[in-house]
Amino acid sequence: MPPVEESHPASGESVRINGKNQPWRPDWTVTDLLKELDAAGPGVAVERNLEVVRRQKFASTVIQPGDTLEVVRLVGGG
């Protein structure tokens, strides 16, 4: 099996982004997060609490304390 990262759910005033706990901030949208990751634009997808966030909803999706997010892009592969 591949190495399994510790997967404690984010709790309290933190969120879990790509497997790493980070402090939560109020009024923090998915669009904000993508800008911080320098990942705005096409070729990016976001999953929030195991559900895909539609692209049209990035700006209106406010990250909540305890959320688990996966932010992915395309890379070379076979």
Place this chain on the structure above:
Amino acid sequence: MSEHIPADNPLVLGAFQFDSRLFLGTGKYATYPQMRDALDLSGCECVTVAVRRIPQDEPPGERFLDYLDMDRYTILPNTAGCFDAESALRTARLAREMLDTNLIKLEVLGDQKTLLPEPVDTLHATEVLVKEGFTVLVYTSDDVMQAKRLQEAGATAVMPAGSPIGSGQGILNPLNLRLIIEQAIVPIIVDAGVGQASDVAIAMELGADGVLMNTAVAAAQDPLRMARAVNLACKAGRDSFLAGRMDKRMCAMPSSPEKGVIGAGA
């Protein structure tokens, strides 16, 4: 195309159709320009890509997508690296949202060392993705019964491995591949294990509908020359299959006339 040789049919995968039967991966090239040029020389029309987390604090640099012509190639996202059905399903859904495509190369692996597929999770994930409207191209071992199950589950194409991913061992069990092809009601695309151009030709001569490869090109001493070689081998193998080989014989049979050799009696 010569008027004497009928044109081949395109390979149809769901709503997609391809004249080239070669599929090339985009991983492991030394540079992005090398990847771009290898794709070009391979003649492929469909390329695989992987889905991965965006790294935090990544230094600015060249970006993969800057070297991938999304207008020219059909992009086939994969679920490579997923070791259970659930993560493969999540990856497929993210890829669909990202690319506006229903195409997915489903890979659910069972073992880190061999990267062989996990058959039960692979079948389960195929069923779920088909239900969700995906065009599922599913990676499997060369197990004949599993290939049958996957096509019955609604896979658009079944992709048996010639040998383990990235091993370059070639087509290790041509008999199994032949049996998979003979019972196939969907296209069979050999995926994984190809090591050199002749392996591509062998797969196509066995009657495969296509071949997907990555490492054999990316890890060749000269990836661009190998890209061209596998392009030609795929076409040659396909033509050879369509032409139909001669029957094998136990003994020799001369190619030149036996009559009229000089020095013989009248």
